Amino acid sequence: MFDPKVLEDFSNKISALIAASPAKDVEKNVRALMGSFFTKMDLVTREEFDIQAQVLARTREKLQALEARLETLEKAQRED
Incomplete structure (x- = not known):
């Protein structure tokens, strides 16, 4: 060898x-x-990208929660 x-x-x-x-x-x-x-x-660095991806994911979650809450409020208002 x-x-x-x-x-x-x-x-x-x-x-x-x-x-x-x-x-x-x-x-x-x-x-x-x-x-x-x-x-x-x-x-951007991979770390910066990952951080922004996490921020975007949290923002999407909040948006979905707000949309669901708005839908619930609109539904309750229609029923009144």
């Missing part, structure tokens, strides 16, 4: 080559470009 040390050495050498090459600069530039792109898209 493969010696884990050989794979680790190979990985370290590749990492060193990338760090010493223009590829590292390209990676930094791509990250900066992507960060700028995502900022312009006005995205």
